[in-house]
Amino acid sequence: MANKVLSKRKLSPAVYQLKIEKPTIARKASPGQFVVIRVDEKGERIPLTIYSPDRKKSFSLVFLVAGLTTRKLASLNPGDCLLDVLGPLGRPSEIPRNKTLVFLGGGVGIAEILPLAEAAKEAGNKIIIIAGFRSQKYVILEEEMRTLSDSLFITTDDGSYGRRGFNTEVLKEMLSKEKIDLVYTCGPVLMMQKAAEITKTLGVGCIASLNALMVDGTGMCGSCRVLVGGKVKLCCVDGPDFDAHQVDFSDLINRQNRFREEEKMVYG
């Protein structure tokens, strides 16, 4: 059977890691790319980042249980199969060489940004990871972050682990003290917006991996439209990475809020 779940790991109360057997994707995937999956015939299509491909036969999905599809995904067990796994999709991230890079991730955004950090390490860059979580029980992939980074900073909103407060505060302090060449960010839109503001003010480049709402993931439906530098871009084929200083985050937030309102009207 295709798309078989090989293993399952619970990383936090609502985040799971599933290892999926799919050699075509495991061999071809580049950092920053994603798949669009469907769990079963009645299921919706959702995009998830390709995490830790082994270059031979499998890769992982690390996902937060946010709604119906991710709930169904979390109910799968080793031996079960996903109906569709389409990919790799999206443009691979551009990784510089021999620079000092900050990776700023929030919540499950850490899983989306770690593949970039891994590729950046291989390209000879110094890796600083600043990871923010709501509280200690939501901290994920700490061991992986420690192994990969030259410096790791963890923040929690409630101070139950690491430093209390938002990861963007650590970013601001760091950029004021150290020479950083580029910041990559992925996570809640408000966090990425703040990172864009801070880096713009301090004259440091910033790449945001945007989580626009997607349906087909191949440029056909238009649902993942984002405004970048005043132009309409499709997150699935032009992204998901964009120059954060050019992204219209207010438009992105409005589109996601509209989706939530429509979803409430349909599903209650």
Ligand SMILES: Cc1cc2nc3c(=O)[nH]c(=O)nc-3n(C[C@H](O)[C@H](O)[C@H](O)COP(=O)(O)OP(=O)(O)OC[C@H]3O[C@@H](n4cnc5c(N)ncnc54)[C@H](O)[C@@H]3O)c2cc1C
């Ligand atoms: C390129 C890309 C890569 C992604 N990679 C990951 C990943 O590796 N791990 C992960 O946990 N999530 C990732 N996401 C977000 C993930 O696609 C959504 O969480 C998922 O679609 C929710 O589906 P659902 O049916 O479970 O929830 P739904 O019932 O559809 O939605 C539940 C809640 O999640 C919100 N939501 C729905 N779709 C998105 C979305 N695209 N972005 C943000 N919020 C959304 C809704 O507004 C709603 O509040 C990625 C999104 C993109 C665009």
Ligand code: FES
């Ligand atoms: S998801 Fe349909 S155009 Fe991008």
